[in-house]
């Protein structure tokens with residue numbers, strides 16, 4: 001039979017579209033990884049990283065997004081002669097991705113493959129950021145899916161999952177990558193059976209408890225918040241999460257101590273994001289997250305300057321995925337906050353560098369009494385008042401009012417027109433305006449014309465500094 005209006009085309013069958021032997025040699029699956037790449041010396045890691053970085057750069061050099069980004073910065077891949085030279089490559093953030101999508105909707109010009117390439121290699125598409133604004137798509141080649149699944153499987157294996165296990169996957173099987181790659185990892189690379197429940201919206205939590213109990217799940221993968229909810233629900237159903245379930249280990253993201261307490265089994269943290277899958281995973285030493293350094297170069301950079309920071313300093317994570325072929329991520333400033341650990345051998349025997357636990361997002365958002373506040377938005381509001389020059393600077397602080405719990409507060413320093421810096425009325429008007437428009441109290445401090453230049457870098461910086469977060473100082 002033929003379909004008259006569509007020609008006959010042989011599909012790229014999954015089993016023959018990939019060099020499987022080459023794949024597992026380059027990116028070892030969990031069992032081999034434990035005694036292989038996990039124990040590489042620093043010299044071996046550096047040598048492989050440089051080699052793989054060259055490959056990743058040559059793939060990205062064909063992508064319009066990188067051609068533009070690198071061209072504007074005067075960067076040439078040939079400039080990278082050693083790993084230290086990586087810092088010459090420009091960083092990019094989610095804003096550049098949004099810009100790329102606007103330039104060429106709906107996929108942007110940052111993808112290395114288009115749907116038509118699905119005729120040669122099996123592709124997947126997942127999107128993130130669906131709650132606000134346009135979806136951010138990522139196209140994954142078959143190679144990217146397999147390596148991503150291997151990294152996920154390594155994480156689960158390091159954290160105690162074994163062949164023959166039943167693992168309940170309570171991540172959302174939705175537009176986002178997470179649940180799918182975990183599913184793939186359990187199925188293809190671990191010999192563990194995924195018990196697919198998705199989130200509580202899809203399978204009510206009582207049902208999840210029943211399923212985990214009935215099928216003797218030895219692990220559950222979910223956020224710490226949801227794992228705690230499962231424990232609560234189990235107790236309400238008359239089950240003791242510590243004794244009535246068959247759990248051996250729990251795979252989480254976030255605060256794991258409370259989960260260990262609730263279930264009485266080891267619970268491990270990790271770090272991953274949509275585009276690149278598992279970047280780093282906690283080992284049994286439970287002291288930081290090991291980066292999979294055969295697949296990534298992770299830098300921690302200064303929030304303001306973007307310059308790489310030494311171990312122990314908090315900054316933005318900048319991730320370079322060495323393995324991607326579908327959509328490249330090279331020096332992606334993901335704006336998640338962490339710090340690198342000192343480069344020493346871990347108690348688990350690995351020399352792969354460790355990151356501190358995830359410490360939040362660095363985008364300048366501040367949460368005040370449940371309200372998200374952006375310094376730039378406050379600046380736009382005060383500028384509406386004729387009594388100000390338009391220059392401002394915000395400071396977030398942790399304050400401890402007498403007899404009340406500590407809370408976050410924000411002060412906006414505002415330059416006034418000449419002679420108005422002492423005006424009690426102007427200050428009250430600006431505070432009222434902010435309260436109305438932001439929905440929460442923002443303190444106003446009036447200052448004279450040009451007196452904020454030292455803080456904002458006016459006249460010195462291309463992009464003015466408008467915000468300083470001093471909350472960590474008083475914590």
Ligand SMILES: [Zn+2]
Pocket residue numbers: 283284285290346347348349350
């Ligand atoms: Zn370790």
